[in-house]
Amino acid sequence: MDGNQEDIRLMEKIKQGSQSSFELFYEKYIRFTFHIALQIVGDRTEAEDICHDVFLEVLQKSSQYKPEKGSVKAWLAVKTKSRSLDRLRKKKPLLIHKLESLDTEEEHPLDLLFIHEMERHLIIDALNHIPEKQREAIYRSYFQGETHQEIAKEMNKPLGSVKSFIRYGLKNLRKQKPLVKWVEPERGWKQQ
Template sequence: MDGNLEDIRLLEEIQQGSQQSFELFYEKYIRFILHIAYQIIGNKEEAEDVCQEVFLELLQKSFQYQPEKGSVKAWLAVKTKSRSLDRLRKKKPLLMNKLEALVPEKESPLDLIFLNEMERHVLIDALNHLPEKQREAIYRAYFQGETHQQITKHMKKPLGSVKSFIRYGLRNLRKQKSLVKWMEAERGWKE
């Protein structure tokens, strides 16, 4: 049986109250959901809390899945991403809101949007671990397209300092484990 058809059948049985179907669905997707939440949040305990929220919502609102919008797996990925972002927004509202506005969400099919979003959120998390001046200089240069001269005016720093912020910020980004792990071929959940 096709994987998505099996998932749809399980969702229908969950709507009808089948504990066994919920357990099968849970076992099939717990690691997938946990991996997504952890990649976005970067904290195992909070990622586990997001998993609980996603599965609780699934129990209460499994009828919300719409097959014409994508696979069950993509639906879960988007739902997990949304819950994870809600947690991040509570902690890092300013940078998240600015960076989220950079990528339109309706240009690709749901599965491609999910992959693009995952990559973008890994980058956002990495940027949030940089010192503030490095993060601002990189954000202005690469996301707002400002020249070094424009950045010096906004940051009120000499040109040499701005170039150093960018250079050291990029070096620090290259060292971050979250970016290195994302680029690795194996993207499975690692404990």
């Protein structure tokens, strides 16, 4: 019996109320889910809470799993990622906060840590909807790790202009509806 068939059998037994099957399932997947949650939220206590929520949902709503849509492991991974991102979304707007905290430093190295916490394509798409000079300054600063002075030299602009490009670019990023929805879901879509 392959691993997914065994998992499907466990899920069926969990659905029927088998505590021992749930315990086996838990032991098999707790490290897997914890690793996913910890990678996303970066905090052990938060990751433990997320795992608790995920396994409680497995116990209470095991009928949500549909074998025709993929493996149990993949279903669990998606559920864990979703709960982890939900947890991040409830906090202060993550992208804007991290970009702004980097922007307050006079000189800063490339910080790719925040990229791993959110969908890269969402950021790139939002950047494509702001003015070109703002996009270039933000990209050079946060993605290429250039200092404000280096950016000013490369763009052939005064240092103050580069700082303005970055500041106004961040403000324009806040207005991007898909990005706003990602970082501020409790507010929903803003009406303009």
